[in-house]
Amino acid sequence: MEGKQTIMRRSALAAVAAIGSASLLVAGCSKADDNKDTPKAAGANVATKSVVNASDKKGGTVTYEMSDVPDSFDPGNTYYAYMYNFSRLYARPLMTFEPAPGSKGNTLVPDLAASKGVPSDGGKTWTYKLRSGLKYQDGSPITSKDVKYAVERSNFARDVLSLGPNYFQQFMKDGDKYKGPYKDKSAKGLSSIETPDATTIVFHLNRAFQEFDYLVATPETAPVPQAKDDGVDYVKHIVSSGSYEIQSYQEGKQVVLVPNKNWDPKTDPLRKQLADKIVVNLKVNPDTIDKDLQSGDATVDLAGTGVQASTQADILNSAEAKANTDNAFGGRLVYAAINTKVKPFDNVACRKAVEYAIDKVSVQTAMGGPIRGDIASTVLPPDITGYQKADAYATPGNKGDVAKAKDQLKACGQKTINTNITARSDRPGEVDAATAIINSLKKVGINATLKQYPQGKYFTDYAGVPSFDKKQNIGLMMMQWGADWPSGYGFLQQILNSKAISQSGNTNLSQYTNKKVDDMLAQSIAEPDTAKRNAMYAQIDQQAMNDAVLVPLTYFKVLLYRSPYATNVVSTAAFSGQYDYLNLGTTKK
Amino acid sequence: MSETKKTDTAAKAAVPEQASAPDEREVLLKVENLTKHFPIKKGILRRQVGAVKAVDGIDFEVRKGETLGVVGESGCGKSTMGRVITRLQDPTGGKISFEGQDITRLSTGEMRPLRRDIQMIFQDPYGSLNPRHTIGSIVSAPFRLQGVEPEGGVKKEVQRLLELVGLSPEHYNRYPHEFSGGQRQRIGIARALALKPKLVVADEPVSALDVSIQAQVVNLMDDLQEELGLTYVIIAHDLSVVRHVSDRIAVMYLGKIVELADRNALYEAPMHPYTKALMSAVPVPDTTRRGQKSERILLRGDVPSPIAPPSGCRFHTRCWKATEICRTTEPQLVELKPGQRVACHHPENFADQAPQDTVLLSAAKEASELVPDTVLSGGSQDGTGSEADSRSEAESEAKSEAATGTSAEPEQEQEQEPGSKTEAVAESEAAPEPEAGSEGASDKEQASAAEESGSGAGSASGPEAEAAEPASSPEAAGDPEPVSGSDDAPKSPKPKGE
Amino acid sequence: MTELSKTETGDEATAKAPSAFLEVRDLKVHFPTDDGIVKSVDGLSFSVEKGKTLAIVGESGSGKSVTSLAVMGLHRLGARGKNVRMSGEIWLNGKELVGASPDEVRRLRGREMAMIFQDPLSAMHPYYKVGDQIVEAYRVHHKVSKKEARKRAVEMLDRVGIPEPAKRVDGYPHEFSGGMRQRAMIAMALVNNPELLIADEPTTALDVTVQAQILDLIRDLQKEFGSAVIMITHDLGVVAEIADDVLVMYGGRCVERGTATEVFEKPQHPYTWGLLGSMPRIDRETSERLTPVKGQPPSLINVPSGCAFHPRCPYADIPADNVSRTVRPELELVGAGHWSACHLSAEDRERIWTEEIAPKL
């Protein structure tokens, strides 16, 4: 709508000259950008190992910035890890994760609940007791009914609140029959959630589910008073149960939080309520966010996806700036799914040929180097419970093994394979990675053609539609996967389970159908013993790798800039490596 | 140059053409009652509220090998006429026959074969050539469009044409901007002649050129006519040029042909007062004639707007001979002398067509102030009492100019009407004398009424002048219809002939 | 500028204190361009007395308009202005204008000398009312109130024959007809009673009937105000009608000059003959062909050597020694107040005129 494209040769020259001189200026400026009052940096990656600037000092304004807008601030209508993380400031779920560095952050701790859930009936019934003395921001008490209502509205009214996950709908007994609180106005609500008294809530599941504590750690269990709920508009006046309440809400622009006076620290061992004010600025230019973080004008990037590529180069070149960074695992695996339903990849040998052929170093480089991910060899990333180190298709220096690949190809009875590989057009890193894969595959005689599709419709219209893949002869699909909760089951069941295959919006891109894996997944979640469960996850991982249904490429990492002013900074695996937002404070005046 | 090999070819071609009397030649183009109106739309619904009557019922024919000149002041419709007869624009009404074939309603596709035979040359030698095309491609365009492959190939033919119009064949690959105005006009002529047309319509072919160049082009067109046996319709405002090139001349005024005559007849003895005035206004490069300014007839003001042309004879608002009949009855274009057709009730150099109608309209009396006595005395009528001083004369002249100036407003053209009308109405009441005239019944009454009013003309001039004044103000004239006030309506002898 | 040598000595004296109201001496106006120097006017002298009309005749590019702009000091203004090289003298009513400061000339412009142009529609500002444009012209030179100036404007409009001037004063140029516009233009030019009026093709854009009206008006006004008039035109008919003196220009120079009667009755220059021969005439029966001047007007950058007209002149070879091509002819007195710049001998000219040219006209 702006920026007329007037193409003139002379003007182009002038522009080039101007850009040249201006970039010199910029470079000069960024060097000169040292502020005397800036606190000392804690050192690189410290927040992934310990709490940085641990402090109980109150005051100050913590500023979050984000280049986009979240799906919703409504705890019952969001699906993003950063909102799971952030919403805890004003919406307390039954359980949550301990604010601890790295994988320690995966530890579940009770929040609204007084203790972890008590399973009975072989893991089909879970009972939680709420802490006593819980109050909303208006002083009214929080009851187990409100928790039940929150689950009902978030999972069973997807025509209205459609953005969050619907695990409860899937796992609650008779969950498929209940029409949700907006349509079913009966007082009883969902019969499989019982609230025998104001502090007790009992969930009846349709199957044994030993990781239910993870499920209730989503903001969907944060209490919502039914009287205050008006569907989509609830987001405009969320009733806080946490340490902060929303002072002003400007859709898509800004949200301001202030301490909740009715929040009682006695009922909450986790939260500290340090900052006087929390400001969330949305739709901020990403470059501006990076600059604000460095200047101290912003405390943290809400999305927690790391700095811009341009900033990354600057930061890594400066030892001083590097000491303010954390390069954390993002709880995600970057991989190439191999379509097991399209010829000749229905033959495992052909798939193995791909496994051997790919030069993972070139892929890693294409994705942005080691900063953006470690080379992967398993389905589960290291920061997910159940990870076990393995490499079924080790190649020298991870650079691929043409000879072995060709052997596999021979075993498959193929000399050359013509196939297609999909990638999301608006993710340049992914496109580059796919190109690197194409180059690797070419060396062994697999000719793959890159097909790019927009991110927004990648699953609903393209790669996630099996019939489409078949018709277009798509053998390989670029994919990134992060779990809804940091356990093997949470990670694996959507991408390896044959039951997860759907005709559209499919995430089991390989269309992997192995009964053994399906069974193991079912068994694992019913297994009460955590150690055994984790062992099973490793087993499933191994099986999938043996079947060569996907090529793990990298364990995704993010490079976060840690504001030196921020206190209680800790990068947690529970939220994809983001800093834990629960107790962020600031020393900036 | 064009003059180079003219003489021999001219001798061959010219003799038989020139020898035959114009009238016996075959009629190439015949135009009957041709009209071209441009609608004026107004209001939310864009209703048509009027029309610019650019061409409003003209008849003429063009005979093979002759040159018909069309003259007139700007806005008289001559250019529109040119574009309509070549079917570059569609006529509103009437009939155009080319070689006996009715081409009035032919579609673009049907016209295509005829485009070979009818060509047009435009005024602006700059604007009519595409600056991005070479001369070769411009001149060969007609071949391509018509799918004609001339003998010896297109290029050869184009080079022959360039030579014909006095350009060098080497100019084939040059661009229009490399040529001067005169040369460009030659290119335009070469293009028009490419397909050996039968009829060439030239709209102001030389008016954009310098004098010396103008003569070159005029001569070239002359030569080409003799050489190729062309028939021309030359539209121009320059009477000297038209006189030079034409065999017959049509004089147009406000969308009508007022006089159509052989050249010599027209220039020696013009019959229509307008023709006479027009010719007398042309300055002559001869100082010996200075001081003989008395021959000049100064016309008052400009041509009225063609949106609402005056009733009756359209020239009556400016004519020094206009009488009541001129205001009410439109004169037909009649052949008064062999080869001279005139649309006038009181022609010059000929017997009066409405001799009983002798009382001059008030406007005519004012107009006659500007006409030299020699002219007046030469006419069939003499101007009655011209008591108005020269001051008021200038004033009234200017008034009519002012009214016509704003051509966008159709209302203003009638400014002289209501004044003279009321006078006529009043008189017709007073004198119902049924004296028969030569015209139709409706005219009779008018004519007699006007005649009667003659005696009172002098005394009537006072109120009349007053009446004219308010009407000339732009706001006052809201009604485009030239009728008098409503209270007069029952008695008003509304002209039926219109 | 000064290196341009004086080549024309047509006028009697080059001393100061001219006798005529307007006297132009050896005027040169050159425009340096990327392609070379355009010598629009190259050594021109003439004079005009009050109450007299001088017609400058020539084809486009002959330098006639540049001459008028030079007198007005107009071409020194604007973007092109600073590139002009001008020399010579222009004496207006005892004041020299070439050497005068731009502001001095500006103050004379509109007051002592005024100009009317070919196309009155484009020459009037389309956005301002006619009256306002006249008022503006008046108020630059007279410290009067707007009201007074407006009264003057109405008066002038009335004087040039515009009806209801009090009403028309508020009209816009586009609301006027062509003839009315030219009248208004004249009113604007004459509002300060200038003593010199330059009319640049004032009737070319008009119909013949209107042309006659305007010429009449100019003549009448000249009689009334007694001003000097320079009429620039290409139309010899107009010249014959209005001019006392005629100056024929070709290639930036004067080729013939004299009283109108002399020039029309005994033209001495082949170019003048050519012009006369090119014009179809309404007053005479001529079935004969026109006798055009062959070729194209000269480029003002590369003016032909010798006589600038020689490439187009049918008689260029008559004078001996090829002088037509090598020597530039000077203006010579050829009759009473009649000057011509031609190498042809008087006898040759006489013979050619009477035997070849005159019969064809």
Place this chain on the structure above:
Amino acid sequence: MISYILRRTFAAVILLLVVTAVTFAIFFLLPRLVGQSADQLAQQYIGKSPSKADIVAVKHNLGLDQPLYIQYWHFIKGIVAGADYNLGPTTVHCDVPCFGYSFKDHVEVWPQLTSRIPITLSLALGAAVLWLLSGVAVGVVSALKPRSLFDRTFMGVALAGVSLPMFFTGNLAILLFTYKWPIFGRTYVPFTENPAQWANTLFPAWCSLALLYSAIYARLTRSGMLETMNEDFIRTARSKGLPERTVVVRHGLRAALTPIITVFGMDLGLLLGGAVITEYVFSLPGVGQYAVQGITDNDLPKILGVTLLAAVFVVIANLLVDVLYAAADPRVRLS
């Protein structure tokens, strides 16, 4: 005049209908042409792994299960008559003009738009004033002294201005004037709150945007002035003896500026529909940002809202331009 405006307004309404219809068609028909079903469309607006029933419910809620013309009719009806939505425990009424609720976040579109218009308006108007003043000034001086040092310098700068992308100039301005030398603020403040702060924070954005446009305006003015200064009426003005300054300003500039009105109106109208890149670079939550959001989310009501708003601005700007033009140039008549 009145009739003219009425007619133009009528035409504008038709135009807006066409614009919305086309937007509708692009949104619905194009995906359908490549074989996307309504289910798939609906699925974009739900979270992960929706059940069949969810899809049906969402589809129904968004009205995607109805024929296209019905949906279009509802949209148009909403604008002129308001609409009711069932988006929670109670039915909510969406007031006129109701642009509907976002498919994605279910937020009502119209209040969103209206809350963003002041920002875009602030940005566009401020920049417009700047670029008009600077562009015209530079253009006039350049035209009066063509090929002079000033002319060449400023036309060069103008060329650079038009060639440099907003990403560059904008980010440079932010870096230099809000970080390096923090003269200007970074967070938008409404005019009503603090006019000084408003201007202060918007100034870098204005300048960056103005740089882009003033280049064009300088060139337009320059060529317009060069042309007008060669007009006959300028010669006439000079021949009257007017001082050169009067000639340039009163006679030259007046005529040269009139055509610029047209361009200006169009540019401003377009810009009011959202200065996408500028709003992005300067993190201004304006209409353009909303448009981008709508497009990335494939969120029809947002897209329609912005499209319609932009079209309205362009139409109004056009109408104003025509009226202004007629006022400036007496030769133009509106009928």
